[in-house]
Each structure stands twice: as C-alpha cells, then as structure tokens.
Amino acid sequence: MLLGILHETVPGETRVVLLPETLKTLLAQGISVTVESGAGIAAGATDQAYVEAGATVTSDRASILANADLLPMVNAPSAADQAQLKPHSILIGFLKPLDTPQALATAIGRPVTLFSMELVPRISRAQSMDALSSMATIAGYKAVISAADRLPRLFPMLMTAAGTIPPARVFVIGAGVAGLQAIATARRLGAVVEAYDVRAAAGEQVRSLGAKFLDVDLGGIATEGGGGYAAELTEEALDRGRDLITRTAAHSDVIVTTAQVPGRPAPRLIRRAAVEAMRPGSVLVDLAAPAGGNCELTQPGVTQNLGGVTLLAPLNLPAEVPVHASQLYARNNLNLLALIVKKGELTVDLTDEVLAGACVAHEFNPVNPRVAKLLQPATTST
Ligand code: NAD
Numbered sequence: 001m002l003l004g005i006l007h008e009t010v011p012g013e014t015r016v017v018l019l020p021e022t023l024k025t026l027l028a029q030g031i032s033v034t035v036e037s038g039a040g041i042a043a044g045a046t047d048q049a050y051v052e053a054g055a056t057v058t059s060d061r062a063s064i065l066a067n068a069d070l071l072p073m074v075n076a077p078s079a080a081d082q083a084q085l086k087p088h089s090i091l092i093g094f095l096k097p098l099d100t101p102q103a104l105a106t107a108i109g110r111p112v113t114l115f116s117m118e119l120v121p122r123i124s125r126a127q128s129m130d131a132l133s134s135m136a137t138i139a140g141y142k143a144v145i146s147a148a149d150r151l152p153r154l155f156p157m158l159m160t161a162a163g164t165i166p167p168a169r170v171f172v173i174g175a176g177v178a179g180l181q182a183i184a185t186a187r188r189l190g191a192v193v194e195a196y197d198v199r200a201a202a203g204e205q206v207r208s209l210g211a212k213f214l215d216v217d218l219g220g221i222a223t224e225g226g227g228g229y230a231a232e233l234t235e236e237a238l239d240r241g242r243d244l245i246t247r248t249a250a251h252s253d254v255i256v257t258t259a260q261v262p263g264r265p266a267p268r269l270i271r272r273a274a275v276e277a278m279r280p281g282s283v284l285v286d287l288a289a290p291a292g293g294n295c296e297l298t299q300p301g302v303t304q305n306l307g308g309v310t311l312l313a314p315l316n317l318p319a320e321v322p323v324h325a326s327q328l329y330a331r332n333n334l335n336l337l338a339l340i341v342k343k344g345e346l347t348v349d350l351t352d353e354v355l356a357g358a359c360v361a362h363e364f365n366p367v368n369p370r371v372a373k374l375l376q377p378a379t380t381s382t
Contacts, residue, residue, distance in 0.1 A: 001344060002032050004068030005050075006061065007039040010075045012315075014042035014322035015329060017072045017093070020053035022330040026337070027054045029344040034068070036061050043322040069346060072333045082106035088363070090340060090348065092333065094118060094131070097360045098263055101374040104360065108375070113348050114360040115336065119368060121357035122227050128335040129354065133177045134328035139287055139317040140181030140258065144170070146317075147254040147283040148189060150310050156190025167192045171252040172211070173245060173269060173294060174259035175202035178287055182256040183209045194248060196241065197259075198223040198230050214248065216240050225261070232261045241269055249274040257294040258287040263370075270295035280308025289313035 003026060005018055016039050018026075023033055033055035037047050047057040058064065065071075065084040073093035077085075083106050085091065095104055095116040107114055117131040127133075147170075148155050157167040170186040172179045175197040183206060186193045193211035197203075200223070203213040218237045225231035233241075249255060249270070255278070260266050266288035275284065275297055286293045289300040293313055297306060304311045318325035339355055340346060350356045350367065359367045366372040 001030070001069045001341075001346065002034060002067050003070040003072070004064035005033065005035040005039050005055070006064060006071070006073060006077070006081075007036040008074050009078065012319055013075060014319045015074045015326045016040040016043045016045060016322075017074050017326070017333060018330045019043065019045050019326050020049040020055070022327075022334060023050075023053045023055060025334060026341075029341060031070070031341065031344060032056070034058055034064055036064055040326075043326040045326075070337070070341070072337065074329065076100075076103060077107075079103070079106040082110070085110060085112050087111045089113075090115065090346065092117070092336060095360060097368060097371045098374065101371050104371075105375065108361040108366050108371075109364065111363045113362045115340075115355070115358045116360045116368075117332070117336075117358070119358045119360065120336065121354060123353070126354045126357075129332050131329055131332040134332055135318045135325065136177035136258075137181045138321050138325050138328070139314075140178035140256070141185045142317045142320055143178070143256045143258075143285040143287055143312075143314075144182050144185040144189070144254070146312060146314070147256065147285050150283050150312075151253060152281040153253055155186070168253040169194070169251055170254045170256065171195070171245075171248050173197075173255065173257040174288075175199075175206050175213075176258060176260070178258040179256070180205055180209065182258065182287075183211045186254070186256075187211065191254070194252070196244060196248070198233060198237075198241065199228075201228075214244060216244050229262050230259070232264055233267065238267060238269065242271055242274075245270055246274040246277060250277040252278065253282050255282075255284045256287065257284070259294050260288055260291055264291075266291035266294050268292075268294065268296050270297075272297055275306055275309055275311065278309045282308075283310045283312065285312045285314070287314070287317070290315050 035050045035057045037059045071091045076095040090113045092115045097116045155168045158165040168191040170191040170193045172182050172195040175195045195206045196214045206213040286298045288294040298313045301315045
C-alpha cells in the first residue's frame with residue numbers, strides 16, 4: 001500500500017500533512033510512503049529528512065496521484081488533481097465540503113473515498129483527531145502575538161524607574177477553542193483580559209484563565225445549539241451583544257474576535273461605531289474572517305488601517321506557524337488513519353461513527369446528506 005504526501009498548492013500554504021518523524025507507525029505496518037519533492041520545506045522538513053525517515057522522494061506529482069492508495073492532505077486538491085486520483089483510493093483533508101462542495105465535484109464523481117477533517121464528530125473518542133481544534137489553538141495564540149507585534153504599547157504592566165506602564169487591555173469575543181487560547185496567551189503576556197460569549201458555559205472557562213467574563217442578559221433564550229456549539233441568535237439578541245461590544249471596545253487596546261456558528265456566516269457583532277470608539281493604535285484581529293468576519297468593516301484577507309486602528313483579517317494563521325501546525329495536524333491525521341488502516345490493510349468501515357461522520361463521499365456516492373443536498377441543484381441542472 002502506498003501513502004502519498006503532496007506539496008500543497010494553495011497560495012500561502014506552508015503546512016505539510018505528515019512530518020518525517022510521524023511516519024514511523026505507518027512504515028512499521030509495511031506501508032510505503034512517497035513524498036513530492038519540497039513538500040515539507042516550509043515546515044522545516046527537507047527531502048533528505050523524509051528519505052532518512054524511510055520514505056522515497058520524487059518530483060513526479062502525477063505518479064503520486066495515480067498510485068497512492070492513501071492521500072492525506074492539508075487542503076483539498078484541485079479538480080485536475082482529483083481527476084488523477086487512483087480508483088478506490090482515500091483522500092483526507094480540510095476539504096471544505098460544506099463551504100465549497102462544488103470544488104469536490106470531480107472527486108465525488110469518481111470511485112474514491114473522501115474524509116473531511118471539518119466533519120470529524122466532536123465526540124470524546126475523536127478528540128485526538130480533532131484537527132479543527134488543533135488549528136484553532138494555533139490561530140488563537142498567533143492572533144494575540146500578531147496584535148502584540150503591531151500594538152504601539154507593551155502588554156505587561158511595568159514598574160520602572162522611569163515610571164509605571166499600565167497593562168494592555170485585551171477583549172476576546174467568542175470563548176471557544178481559539179478564544180480560550182487567545183485569552184491564555186494574552187494573560188501570559190501580562191494583559192488584562194475581558195471576554196464575551198453567548199454560551200454561559202464559557203464563563204467558567206474564561207474565569208479559570210484569569211480573565212473577566214462579560215455577561216449579557218439575552219432574556220433567557222437558548223444560546224447553545226448541538227455539540228457544545230452556539231445557536232444562531234435573533235437580531236434582537238445579537239444587538240445586545242453588539243451594544244456590550246461597542247462599550248467594551250472603547251477601553252480595549254486589542255480585540256480578538258472568534259465568534260462562529262457552524263454552517264452559517266459568522267455573526268456580525270462589531271459595528272463601525274465600535275471600531276471608531278477604539279483609540280488610534282489599537283488592533284482588532286478578526287479570526288472569523290474565513291466565514292465573512294465578525295466586524296462589519298472586515299475584508300477577509302486584507303489588513304486595513306481605519307483611522308489609526310489596525311484591522312487584521314487573516315485567512316490562514318496556522319500557516320504562519322508551519323512547524324507546530326504540521327506537527328499537530330500530522331498527529332490528528334495519524335489517529336484518523338489508525339481507523340482506516342488495520343494491520344497494513346485499508347478498511348473503510350462506515351458503521352464506525354467517526355468515519356461515517358467524516359465521510360464526504362464513498363465510491364461515487366456523496367455519503368454526507370448535507371453535502372449531497374448542496375450538490376443537488378447543480379447535479380439536476382446538468
Ligand atoms: P466555534 O469556532 O464554532 O465558535 C467560537 C465561539 O464563538 C464559540 O464559543 C461560540 O459560542 C461563540 N459565539 C457564537 N456566536 C456568538 C455570538 N453571537 N456572540 C458571542 N460569541 C458567539 O466554536 P469552537 O471553538 O470550535 O467550539 C465551541 C465549543 O465546542 C467548545 O467550547 C467546546 O465546548 C465544544 N468542543 C467540543 C469538542 C469535543 O468534544 N471534542 C472539541 C472542540 C470543541
């Protein structure tokens with residue numbers, strides 16, 4: 001059985017799916033590993049390191065696509081790559097099946113199996129495969145580091161002979177995986193941190209990190225959807241959050257905003273007035289930019305200077321930390337692969353809750369009902 005590691009082609013991508021030090025368990029099962037030359041360079045893994053780990057390296061991308069039985073990746077391959085996949089092979093990655101299902105149409109129309117990291121169920125048994133959480137952890141950390149780097153102030157309180165410098169004030173909106181890591185990172189740097197989330201359960205976690213949780217009276221409405229995620233709120237409830245955010249923005253040096261509702265555009269929580277209320281030099285990092293952004297002024301992927309306030313809207317912060325992002329992603333992948341490769345043999349057991357949840361398509365069939373529904377109009381109109 002052959003496992004292929006391709007050079008990622010999405011612009012700005014620096015991660016690689018498996019680092020040399022993570023190949024041992026695969027090779028021990030008799031699986032051969034072929035790496036496209038240069039695949040790991042941006043993540044610090046040379047071709048030589050892969051060879052020393054026991055893999056072969058080639059510049060022939062087409063031969064990897066045509067021969068690999070297993071193709072774990074970071075991002076979805078292009079339609080041209082999908083057309084070359086080996087029949088009955090297995091593709092795994094951040095395939096964005098609910099955001100851009102059409103981009104997977106070629107692979108779905110072929111006798112292959114697709115597993116999406118975004119669809120891995122967030123249940124205890126699958127925690128070690130939860131790549132969304134791994135990448136959110138990195139994004140939360142890096143958001144604070146990026147803000148600290150741009151802020152014309154220091155984060156910690158300093159008492160010096162030249163006077164006392166007050167600590168920076170950081171406001172984190174959305175205390176999920178990324179938000180909690182942002183809070184922890186800002187606290188480690190010495191900032192005073194406040195946080196807001198619609199889920200009351202987040203309050204205890206925020207306080208345990210030494211930050212202040214800002215409560216909003218939402219009139220007792222249900223704020224939790226399934227699986228620990230937030231529910232989509234009414235405009236009236238959103239407005240109460242927006243008012244709190246505008247008030248808090250006025251005394252915040254940094255805002256890191258992460259609020260998302262699965263399968264929906266990111267809630268617009270930060271009004272223009274909130275940005276205008278911030279002092280010149282302040283920094284706002286909108287981690288919800290890939291889903292449209294939490295701020296009404298956000299332009300995904302664009303850094304703006306708005307009256308002296310820097311608004312960052314990064315689309316792929318984990319790619320700015322390629323070594324550890326690849327390391328964590330590789331471990332998530334290996335744990336998922338362990339469900340698929342048993343004693344060196346491929347088994348796609350779709351009665352397994354984790355595999356069934358993560359499966360986008362299997363041998364010509366879109367298995368995931370949400371993906372199938374999204375693809376339906378296009379399928380019937382052709
Ligand atoms: P996410 O990225 O979907 O959302 C980020 C945060 O935004 C969430 O905390 C959400 O409550 C918040 N939010 C949404 N709408 C908001 C609004 N209008 N105003 C303010 N905040 C808003 O979430 P996530 O970080 O992926 O995970 C959320 C929760 O899911 C976690 O805190 C955890 O309880 C659960 N989770 C469970 C597992 C597991 O069991 N394996 C893994 C990861 C996460």
